[in-house]
Every structure is written in C-alpha cells, then in structure tokens.
Amino acid sequence: MGKHHSTMSRRDFMKGLGLVSAGIGAATATSPLFHDVDEITSSASAERKRPWWIKDVDEITVETDWKAMKRFNSREIMQCSLADHIGRTKLDDLIKLSMNNRKQWILENKPGYTLRDFALYAGANFGWFDGFSKCFTGDKRTSPMSGLGGSDSDMYYLNFGIDGTEARPGSPDALCVPLPGFPIGGLAVPRWEGTPEENLRTVRAASRFYGCNEIGVGELDSLKGQKMIWTQDWDGKHIVFEDVDHGYETGPFWGGVVQDKEKRVIPTKARWYISLSQLMSDWNIKRAPTLFGDFTTAENYARLHYAQIRVQRFIKALGYEALAGFMFINTTANNPGMATLNGLGEHGRIGQLVSPEFGSLQRLAGIITDLPLTPTKPIDAGIWRFCSSCSKCQENCPPQALAASDPVTYDVKGAWNNPGKKSTWLDGVKCASFWYEATTLCGVCIASCPWSRQDKSWVHDLIVKPSIASTSMFNSFFRKMDDVYGYARAKYDYKTQVCVTERDPEEWWNLQDLPIYGIYKTN
Amino acid sequence: MTLLYMFLGLAVGASVVGLVFFSSTKHLSVKWYDWLMGIIAVLLLVFTIQNAVTALEEEQRTAAGMYLVFPGIISLILLVVAALSIVRHRKSTIS
Numbered sequence: 001m002g003k004h005h006s007t008m009s010r011r012d013f014m015k016g017l018g019l020v021s022a023g024i025g026a027a028t029a030t031s032p033l034f035h036d037v038d039e040i041t042s043s044a045s046a047e048r049k050r051p052w053w054i055k056d057v058d059e060i061t062v063e064t065d066w067k068a069m070k071r072f073n074s075r076e077i078m079q080c081s082l083a084d085h086i087g088r089t090k091l092d093d094l095i096k097l098s099m100n101n102r103k104q105w106i107l108e109n110k111p112g113y114t115l116r117d118f119a120l121y122a123g124a125n126f127g128w129f130d131g132f133s134k135c136f137t138g139d140k141r142t143s144p145m146s147g148l149g150g151s152d153s154d155m156y157y158l159n160f161g162i163d164g165t166e167a168r169p170g171s172p173d174a175l176c177v178p179l180p181g182f183p184i185g186g187l188a189v190p191r192w193e194g195t196p197e198e199n200l201r202t203v204r205a206a207s208r209f210y211g212c213n214e215i216g217v218g219e220l221d222s223l224k225g226q227k228m229i230w231t232q233d234w235d236g237k238h239i240v241f242e243d244v245d246h247g248y249e250t251g252p253f254w255g256g257v258v259q260d261k262e263k264r265v266i267p268t269k270a271r272w273y274i275s276l277s278q279l280m281s282d283w284n285i286k287r288a289p290t291l292f293g294d295f296t297t298a299e300n301y302a303r304l305h306y307a308q309i310r311v312q313r314f315i316k317a318l319g320y321e322a323l324a325g326f327m328f329i330n331t332t333a334n335n336p337g338m339a340t341l342n343g344l345g346e347h348g349r350i351g352q353l354v355s356p357e358f359g360s361l362q363r364l365a366g367i368i369t370d371l372p373l374t375p376t377k378p379i380d381a382g383i384w385r386f387c388s389s390c391s392k393c394q395e396n397c398p399p400q401a402l403a404a405s406d407p408v409t410y411d412v413k414g415a416w417n418n419p420g421k422k423s424t425w426l427d428g429v430k431c432a433s434f435w436y437e438a439t440t441l442c443g444v445c446i447a448s449c450p451w452s453r454q455d456k457s458w459v460h461d462l463i464v465k466p467s468i469a470s471t472s473m474f475n476s477f478f479r480k481m482d483d484v485y486g487y488a489r490a491k492y493d494y495k496t497q498v499c500v501t502e503r504d505p506e507e508w509w510n511l512q513d514l515p516i517y518g519i520y521k522t523n
Numbered sequence: 524m525t526l527l528y529m530f531l532g533l534a535v536g537a538s539v540v541g542l543v544f545f546s547s548t549k550h551l552s553v554k555w556y557d558w559l560m561g562i563i564a565v566l567l568l569v570f571t572i573q574n575a576v577t578a579l580e581e582e583q584r585t586a587a588g589m590y591l592v593f594p595g596i597i598s599l600i601l602l603v604v605a606a607l608s609i610v611r612h613r614k615s616t617i618s
Contacts, residue, residue: 283582456524456577458570459590486585503582 048204048214048376053459053469054356056377060340061384062347062421065410066223069420072334074230078416078428085414085429094436102439112290112505113439121295127302128328136249136264136326137311167281189317203373206314207276210307213362214355216275216342216376220266220368225273226339227420229266229368234331238263245269247323247368264332270321270370275339276311277362279354280302281518282444282453285361287505288443289398296518297441301362303517305329307363320371333365334418343376349387349394350402350445351426356381356465359451382468382475383451389475392426392482393445398438402445432480450482454519527576531569538565552612560605567598 041165069445075081105113159299194202200217207215236258237251240266252263284296315322325331336353340346341433344364345355354362356379394402405423416428433440446452455461467474508514528579546553571594578587 287580453583455579456580457574457586457590458577459574484582485589487583 004500006147008019023475051356051465052467054379054381055469056343057380060347060378061380062340062423064421066227066420068410069227069418071227071229071231072329072418074234074334075232075236076415078432081416082429082432085416088431094433098436098439101437102142105439112287112292116509117291117295117505121291121298124295124299124302127305128298135253135455136323136332137247138309138316138322138324148512166492190446196372199371200374200376203274203311203315203337203371207307207311210310210314211278211303212276212307212311214277214278214344214359216339216344217275218273218275218338218342218374219375220271220273224341225338228273228334228341230332230334232445234327236260236262238433239266240264241268241333247321253326264323266323266368267321267370270323270368271367272371272375273333273338273342274311274367274369274373275335275344276304276308276365276367277339277344277353277358278307278365279358279454279519280361280363282361283511283515283518284445284508286447287503287508288436288447289438289440290505291440292505292508293443293447294440297363297443299517300369301318303330304363304365308367312367315367315369315371318371321369322371323368324366329363329365333366335366337418338366339364341378343379346379346381346383347421347423348383348449348451349391349406350449351424352446354383354449354451356383356469359453360446361449361452362453373421380469381465382470382472385472386468386475386478389472390450390479392448392450392479396444396448397431398442398444399427399430399434401427401429401434403427430470450479450487453487459492524577524580527573531572535565535569546609549613551609553609554612557605557608557612559589560601560608564601566599567594567601571595571598 055453065305078085078210086094102113102118106115106118203520204215220229230239237249238260240263244265244267247265247267247270249262249264251258281296284292287293288296308324312322312324323332325333325335329335331481336347336351339353345353348354348360350360353362353364354360355362366404388408391404394404394406397403402424408422408424410419410422411425412419413425413427413428417425431442455465464478469477542553545551571590575587575590575595578584578590
C-alpha cells in the first residue's frame with residue numbers, strides 16, 4: 001500500500017456499502033471476505049493473473065482504421081432499427097409469429113421450449129428486462145450506517161414511513177433521484193485517494209468480489225475510446241461530453257417518452273472506462289437456440305447488471321463519478337469494442353469479444369469514471385488469426401447472418417454495422433428476424449465457438465492455446481480436432497430446421513450435479 | 524478435483540516405488556529406454572485421466588470418450604511395450 005490512505009474509517013465505509021453484511025447469496029458465500037479497502041487492494045485477486053502466452057500489444061489484433069471509424073448511433077443497431085429495414089408490417093408479422101410459436105411450442109411440449117423452460121427464463125429475467133434501477137448515474141441509495149440510519153434507510157422507513165403519508169426515499173421510483181450528501185452517504189469525509197495502479201487493483205478486487213470474472217480499463221481518448229461511446233442511446237437520448245463536474249441526464253430515466261433534445265452527459269474529466277466481464281454457463285448455452293440459451297443470457301445479464309450497479313455504488317462511495325449503461329447493461333457504450341480495446345479479449349469473426357479464457361462465453365458491462373486508473377493494454381492470443389481457420393460460428397448460424405463465405409473487408413453489410421475495422425460483418429436483419437422465428441435470442445454462434453468453454457482440460461491450457469498464440473501453423477488441425485472430439489456441437493440442421501445439439505435440452509432438468517448458476521461446480 | 528489429483532499422485536508415486544523395489548528384488552534389468560517409455564506412458568495416462576474427467580465435468584461426453592481413445596490407448600500401448608521389454612530382458616538374462 002502506498003502513502004495514499006483515506007482518512008475515513010474503512011470499516012464503517014465498508015459497512016456502509018453492505019459488504020460485511022452476511023446473507024447476500026451464494027455468490028457472496030463463495031467469495032473472499034475483506035475487512036477494509038487496504039485488504040482488497042493487496043489481495044491476490046487484485047493482481048491480473050493471465051496465462052503466459054497472452055501477450056500485451058499496443059494495437060488490437062483486427063486491422064482498424066481509427067481515422068475512418070466514428071462514434072456510432074446505437075439507434076442504428078438491429079435491436080433498435082429492425083422496423084426501419086423490414087418495415088413495420090413485417091415486424092408486426094414477426095412478433096405475431098413469435099407469439100404463436102411460443103404458445104404452440106409450449107402446447108406441443110417441444111424440447112427446449114416447454115412451459116417449464118419458459119418459466120425458468122421468466123425467473124432469470126428479473127434484473128435484466130425487469131427489476132433493478134435503470135439509471136445512467138447509478139443507484140443512489142446509500143447511508144453511512146447501512147440499514148440503521150439515514151432518511152433513506154429501511155429502519156427509518158419502518159419507523160416513520162409506514163402510515164403511507166410519506167413516500168419511501170429508497171423506493172424503486174426514487175432510485176434515480178440523488179439524495180442530499182451523496183456520494184458517501186452524507187458522511188462529509190474526503191474522497192478516497194490512490195495511485196492509478198492502486199485504484200486499478202482496488203476496483204478489480206471489488207469487481208471480483210461482486211461477481212465479475214475480469215476487468216479491463218481504457219482511456220476515453222478521442223482517437224479510440226470515445227468512438228465506442230454511442231452518439232445516441234437506445235432510448236433516443238443523445239450522449240454528449242461536457243465540461244461539468246458531475247454526469248447527469250435530462251428527461252425520463254427510462255420508459256418515458258424521450259424528446260430529441262434530451263441527453264446523457266459524461267463529464268470530460270471522466271476519462272476512464274472500466275470493462276466488466278462475467279462468465280456464462282456453457283452447460284446451458286450449448287443447448288441454444290432453445291430457451292436454455294435464453295435463460296442463460298437473461299440470468300447472466302441480470303447477475304452482471306447487479307454486479308455493475310454494485311461496482312458503481314462502490315466507486316461513487318469512494319467519492320468519484322460512475323456512469324454506466326442503464327438498461328440490459330449494453331447501453332451507453334459498445335461493450336465488446338471497448339473490452340477489446342481494454343484487453344479482455346480479441347475481436348472475433350463472431351463479431352463479439354472472444355477472450356482467451358472463456359471465448360465468447362461471457363457477457364460484458366462497463367462503467368465510466370473519473371477515478372484515475374492505469375489502462376490495461378489490448379492483447380494478442382492468436383484468436384483473430386485462429387478465427388480465419390475456423391468459421392464455426394458462421395457455418396452454424398441458423399439464418400446465415402454470419403456466413404462462412406463472408407470476406408474480411410472494410411465494407412459493411414448494412415447501416416447497423418459501424419465501419420472502420422477490417423472484419424467479417426453480421427447481417428443484422430437476418431439475425432434479429434430469426435430471433436422472432438425462434439422465439440429466443442438464438443445464441444448458436446456463441447455455443448459453436450471453440451473458445452466458448454470453461455476449459456478445465458490440460459490439453460487446451462498446456463498445448464492448444466499456447467500453440468495458437470505462438471503460431472497459426474496448427475490452427476486448421478486444432479479446428480478439425482475440435483470437431484473430432486465433439487466439442488461445440490450446436491449445429492443447425494437446415495433440412496429439419498432444428499438445432500442439433502449434443503445435449504438434449506430437457507435432460508438438463510434431470511442433471512444430478514447441476515453447477516451453481518450453471519457454472520460453479522462446488523458443493 | 525483435489526481428490527483426483529491426490530489419487531493420481533499416490534498412484535504414480537506407488538507405481539514408481541513398486542517398480543524400483545520389484546526390479547531390485549527380482550533382479551530385473553530395466554534399461555534407460557524402458558524407463559523413458561514408462562515415464563512417457565504414465566504421463567500420458569495421467570494426462571488422459573485429467574482430460575477425460577474434466578471433459579465429463581464440462582458435460583463433454585464425446586470428448587471424454589475420445590481422450591480415452593487418444594491419448595489413452597497410446598499410453599496403455601507404451602506401458603505394455605515397456606513391460607514386455609523388461610520381461611524380455613529378464614528372459615535373455617536367465618537364458
């Protein structure tokens with residue numbers, strides 16, 4: 001620990017965040033326990049431990065023309081613009097088809113789409129589409145005495161707010177309304193001070209504690225980092241940088257009618273972007289494109305959303321700005337692009353981040369902050385080179401939104417692609433239209449990727465991955481062996497129009513030793 | 524997994540100690556290449572077991588079976604060849 005120490009009582013500080021409180025679920029039960037921020041900073045998990053064969057590099061591995069690349073409008077991506085490309089009538093037809101298919105398949109008891117499968121998806125959805133604060137500037141509730149004091153605390157509410165005459169300050173409706181004295185819960189103490197290196201270790205350790213697998217940090221410079229911030233957010237608000245002290249937004253927080261003048265403002269002093277990643281369940285996603293893929297996605301986004309809000313609160317309680325995607329955690333910034341810049345992985349043919357540890361078997365979130373942090377560099381683990389010999393995601397894509405014949409080019413397929421990198425490109429119309437047909441968000445590309453696994457086998461860690469990082473000579477061989485050994489078998493059968501997985505979806509319900517979250521096999 | 528690694532360590536250790544003890548009491552002539560083949564075979568066997576067990580843990584049944592075929596069978600063949608080689612040396616010594 002360096003000379004930069006907070007003058008506040010760290011034990012009280014951590015209490016205020018609720019970190020020391022017990023009973024916050026299985027994830028917490030299996031996590032390390034810290035007593036103060038110094039312990040977090042000096043803990044083993046604060047160090048970035050990665051295999052020796054992952055090299056830090058100055059540039060991302062996919063060729064990119066940064067001068068040609070511009071900030072992109074998220075209203076152009078397919079989640080927001082499908083109707084613009086296929087027309088309102090066609091989209092309405094797809095929505096009807098989706099609803100009919102869902103009902104029909106439930107009635108037919110179709111494997112992977114039964115009522116039991118749908119119910120699991122509905123449960124996993126809490127925290128993603130439903131629940132949690134959906135606020136750019138983060139959840140504001142915090143108090144110096146955790147639940148015991150302050151006008152926003154549960155105890156205050158129980159004593160004074162139960163007659164119904166007083167709105168509870170911490171109610172969901174009030175989540176986005178700043179409380180007096182925030183951050184640091186009205187304690188009026190100096191903010192936390194640390195070197196960028198210490199801060200990186202601190203945030204990494206806290207993020208791990210909250211359930212993130214890895215973090216990366218990049219600077220929001222005008223040449224690269226800022227280009228990953230949307231110009232206009234999913235709900236239509238503009239995202240702008242202003243020379244102000246605190247981030248803010250105008251108009252409704254989420255769900256209301258957004259006027260064109262409304263905006264989310266990032267202070268120019270908030271120069272760092274923290275990319276957060278969280279592992280998905282390969283047990284479940286390998287059963288894509290059924291509802292098993294969807295509830296994996298939903299559960300993962302919900303858990304990561306939860307982790308992101310907690311990291312936001314952590315940084316805000318340290319006394320700094322913490323702005324983040326407020327809905328599905330993918331708003332505000334292009335998280336895969338940002339995570340590629342920040343070294344969590346490489347850009348893959350799949351069009352998503354592929355990390356050396358988990359491939360695309362992960363979901364991403366991010367936080368913009370003015371807490372000074374040491375940036376992490378992009379990496380080269382041979383993934384982009386391997387993608388050229390593989391193309392499994394493209395071969396197995398049900399609607400051929402990704403196709404094996406796709407060239408690596410600067411020419412995009414449509415307005416939904418952000419030009420500037422030399423890559424293969426996703427046909428967003430085919431992809432999003434198939435979602436409605438399948439009634440799910442598909443996920444076959446993720447399930448097919450040879451990197452998408454937890455990789456506990458020595459053969460991958462000792463032989464395959466180091467070889468791929470060192471030379472592309474054996475890439476074709478490794479790709480063939482991946483088939484021979486039966487990995488990543490989520491193949492789409494175009495004759496029967498069903499996805500052939502090695503794993504029977506409904507068998508999942510009878511698995512004897514199902515891991516926690518479908519990931520952590522511990523008793 | 525901890526138990527698996529403990530078991531593998533014990534099995535490998537016991538095998539080596541047993542072989543050394545057996546070769547000294549029975550006056551077996553174990554050449555350097557027999558040792559080499561045996562060590563490679565044992566390493567491959569440990570490698571096979573680790574890969575197969577973890578593949579099963581990841582619900583990759585085909586992969587688990589394939590690991591038993593390769594490198595599993597190779598390791599067993601090497602073990603048998605090493606054992607036959609030692610036996611052949613002993614026979615030639617007796618005759």
